[in-house]
Amino acid sequence: MFITQCKQYGLQNMKYKFNLNNKSLAINGGKPIRKKPWMDNFTIGEEEKSAAIRAINSGYLSLFEGSHTPDNPFSFLGGPEVQSLEEEWSEYYQVKYSISMNSATSGLYAAIGALGIGFGDEVIVSPYTMSACAMAPMIYGAIPIFADVELETGSLDPDSIEEKITERTKAILVVHQFGLPADMDRIMEIAVKYNIRIIEDCAQAHLAKFNDKFVGTFGDIGVFSLNVNKTIQTGEGGVCITNNSDLAYRLQLIRNHGEAVVGPAGYENITNICGFNYRLTEVQAAMAREQLKKVEELTSNRLELVYELSRLLDEVEFLVPLKERKSAKSTYYVFPMRFLEEIAGITRDSFIKAVNAEGILFNQGYVKPLYYEPVYQKKQLFKNGYPFSASENQGCRMNYSKGICPNAEKLHFDEMIINEHIRPPQLKNDISDIIKSINKIIEY
Numbered sequence: 255m256f257i258t259q260c261k262q263y264g265l266q267n268m269k270y271k272f273n274l275n276n277k278s279l280a281i282n283g284g285k286p287i288r289k290k291p292w293m294d295n296f297t298i299g300e301e302e303k304s305a306a307i308r309a310i311n312s313g314y315l316s317l318f319e320g321s322h323t324p325d326n327p328f329s330f331l332g333g334p335e336v337q338s339l340e341e342e343w344s345e346y347y348q349v350k351y352s353i354s355m356n357s358a359t360s361g362l363y364a365a366i367g368a369l370g371i372g373f374g375d376e377v378i379v380s381p382y383t384m385s386a387c388a389m390a391p392m393i394y395g396a397i398p399i400f401a402d403v404e405l406e407t408g409s410l411d412p413d414s415i416e417e418k419i420t421e422r423t424k425a426i427l428v429v430h431q432f433g434l435p436a437d438m439d440r441i442m443e444i445a446v447k448y449n450i451r452i453i454e455d456c457a458q459a460h461l462a463k464f465n466d467k468f469v470g471t472f473g474d475i476g477v478f479s480l481n482v483n484k485t486i487q488t489g490e491g492g493v494c495i496t497n498n499s500d501l502a503y504r505l506q507l508i509r510n511h512g513e514a515v516v517g518p519a520g521y522e523n524i525t526n527i528c529g530f531n532y533r534l535t536e537v538q539a540a541m542a543r544e545q546l547k548k549v550e551e552l553t554s555n556r557l558e559l560v561y562e563l564s565r566l567l568d569e570v571e572f573l574v575p576l577k578e579r580k581s582a583k584s585t586y587y588v589f590p591m592r593f594l595e596e597i598a599g600i601t602r603d604s605f606i607k608a609v610n611a612e613g614i615l616f617n618q619g620y621v622k623p624l625y626y627e628p629v630y631q632k633k634q635l636f637k638n639g640y641p642f643s644a645s646e647n648q649g650c651r652m653n654y655s656k657g658i659c660p661n662a663e664k665l666h667f668d669e670m671i672i673n674e675h676i677r678p679p680q681l682k683n684d685i686s687d688i689i690k691s692i693n694k695i696i697e698y
């Protein structure tokens with residue numbers, strides 16, 4: 255309203271004049287805009303409950319067995335709920351193979367393993383994402399190399415990726431961060447130019463599209479999460495997708511004790527086939543099948559709230575949502591925005607404290623750029639500094655100095671505000687409390 259008034263009187267350039275000492279603000283004891291608690295992202299309905307009971311009543315909570323079982327349709331590949339989920343997932347995403355996992359973390363680890371990555375290899379990753387993305391290469395002895403993100407979108411910057419490529423680069427792990435697709439045109443161009451494999455982390459990006467094509471279907475392997483914070487959820491869970499039959503089999507081997515399977519199966523390419531137990535249960539798979547049926551509705555409910563908040567924030571010049579690419583359809587895990595202190599004239603910290611006192615939950619930053627964590631600063635994951643200290647890895651460009659990714663640091667330490675209120679079952683009315691709180695602070 256304040257901005258509208260300014261614009262009306264030709265005062266577009268008038269600076270915001272905050273008075274955070276005003277007694278009416280909740281931060282100073284005034285009445286907050288909202289007292290009602292915010293709802294959790296719980297999307298489980300009667301259908302999922304019946305499906306879980308169906309799976310329990312079948313008498314088989316899991317049918318997986320870590321052995322080569324060509325005559326048994328279930329043991330190595332899991333039970334009917336797991337296999338039906340995988341078929342339905344493949345049909346939805348129009349891919350040849352879906353391999354369920356017990357988390358997206360497991361999916362990322364298995365993806366690195368399936369691609370045969372190991373000691374002496376480098377994998378380019380984003381520093382501004384979930385920790386498992388950089389951990390995945392290290393599990394197999396490879397070295398994560400951090401490329402910077404774009405300030406406006408928060409996604410891996412293709413120019414920075416290209417700068418980091420060496421003859422050791424084997425893969426780029428691209429995250430469609432916050433549900434906003436990365437620049438897959440440029441990234442796939444780079445992949446082809448340098449013969450590099452691509453893993454797409456779609457944990458936060460169910461149904462997001464780039465050039466009208468689902469993210470997760472551009473690279474070699476796409477990985478989705480079904481944890482409780484995601485658009486569709488089964489408590490914990492994940493799904494990998496691929497069109498490559500050998501990669502699909504390798505993912506299945508890594509999921510399920512593959513070292514005991516490759517011998518009887520006569521599979522020769524045994525590198526990295528240290529099989530884990532990454533198996534999804536029948537109950538989770540049954541619930542996931544129901545969630546998949548609802549993914550469009552859940553996404554469109556979420557997008558309605560996203561568009562409403564974007565519309566309302568349009569007037570607030572110092573809060574700029576991360577930019578969605580023209581060719582993208584983003585699906586928004588959270589609502590990410592940049593706080594521009596030079597326009598606001600107050601710090602992000604003081605603004606967030608004032609907004610949150612009004613009953614809103616704005617989070618300062620997202621995750622610290624990953625290379626700030628002790629594992630990188632001390633170059634120590636396993637005993638004796640492995641994998642960093644491995645002889646094969648000497649010569650990898652392991653630079654984890656603070657300052658290597660200035661955009662990720664600027665976003666995290668100065669600008670980023672994350673808001674989760676765009677998740678159903680919140681409604682448009684709830685969203686209006688956000689803008690009422692911001693306007694109250696601006697007006698006073």
Ligand SMILES: Cc1ncc(COP(=O)(O)O)c(C=O)c1O
Pocket residue numbers: 356357358359360383384386387429455457458478479480481490491492
């Ligand atoms: C970008 C990203 N990748 C991977 C993961 C790991 O997902 P999961 O919890 O299913 O292991 C998450 C979880 O928050 C994530 O946000």
